[in-house]
Amino acid sequence: xxxxxxxxARVTVSEGASLQxxxxxxxxxxxxxxxxVQYPRQGLQLLLKYYSGxxxxxxxxxxxxxFSKSNSSFHLRKASVHWSDSAVYFCxxxxxTNNNRIFFGDGTQLVVKP
Amino acid sequence: xxxxxxxxxxxxxxxxxxxxxxxxxxxxxxxxxxxxxxSGKGLRLxxxxxTENDLQKGDLSEGYDASREKKSSFSxxxxxxxxxxxxxxxxxxxxxxxxxxxxxxxxxxLVL
Numbered sequence: 001x002x003x004x005x006x007x008x009a010r011v012t013v014s015e016g017a018s019l020q021x022x023x024x025x026x027x028x029x030x031x032x033x034x035x036x037v038q039y040p041r042q043g044l045q046l047l048l049k050y051y052s053g054x055x056x057x058x059x060x061x062x063x064x065x066x067f068s069k070s071n072s073s074f075h076l077r078k079a080s081v082h083w084s085d086s087a088v089y090f091c092x093x094x095x096x097t098n099n100n101r102i103f104f105g106d107g108t109q110l111v112v113k114p
Numbered sequence: 115x116x117x118x119x120x121x122x123x124x125x126x127x128x129x130x131x132x133x134x135x136x137x138x139x140x141x142x143x144x145x146x147x148x149x150x151x152x153s154g155k156g157l158r159l160x161x162x163x164x165t166e167n168d169l170q171k172g173d174l175s176e177g178y179d180a181s182r183e184k185k186s187s188f189s190x191x192x193x194x195x196x197x198x199x200x201x202x203x204x205x206x207x208x209x210x211x212x213x214x215x216x217x218x219x220x221x222x223x224l225v226l
Contacts, residue, residue: 032212034214036217041219041220042219042220043118043204043206043217043218043219043220044157044204044206044215044217045217046214046215046216049214090156090157094211094212094213095212100211100212101159101162101172101211101212102211102212102215104156104157105156106155106156107155107156109154
């Protein structure tokens with residue numbers, strides 16, 4: 001069965017530090033890959049997505065993610081975090097066949113210390 | 115751009131009560147979804163609808179009914195609210211299944 005794993009439930013970093021949030025999926029073919037962010041008391045918003053091509057995709061607010069087929073991963077990165085980046089980040093995958101839904105990971109809570 | 119509206123924003127119910135949550139989207143998207151999010155947890159798919167009048171069960175459909183009478187709206191009914199239940203219900207829509215989903219702000223449920 002398809003699954004998405006975010007191994008870190010919570011990550012704490014200092015403002016200005018770099019960030020990596022990990023995401024691994026289990027599927028033999030290359031899926032569509034997404035990162036969403038959820039700010040307190042809001043719905044989820046799309047940060048970036050990967051469909052094909054360049055494995056490094058750029059998103060909003062300086063976020064980027066790198067797809068690795070060999071590692072079945074899609075890690076999210078940011079060079080320098082801001083306190084306003086504190087939120088919950090969800091990785092999601094969907095298969096490249098008709099009527100295949102998106103599966104979400106359990107999320108990683110990011111806390112940025114001032 | 116478009117927007118997803120969920121009503122009500124807050125819903126307080128009694129044990130055993132039937133409760134209905136509504137979702138409207140103006141993206142003209144074919145596919146709509148209902149998710150449940152418990153505090154500090156991920157999203158669990160309750161129902162989704164690929165097109166008007168279609169319904170597909172998700173991973174958590176027991177205890178819920180859904181209805182998609184129009185392309186723009188998708189309703190979810192909690193058939194019998196459980197005492198002390200507390201969760202956020204998120205509605206989303208997308209062009210097709212597997213495409214980018216756009217989310218509403220959520221309905222917060224509390225059952226006394």
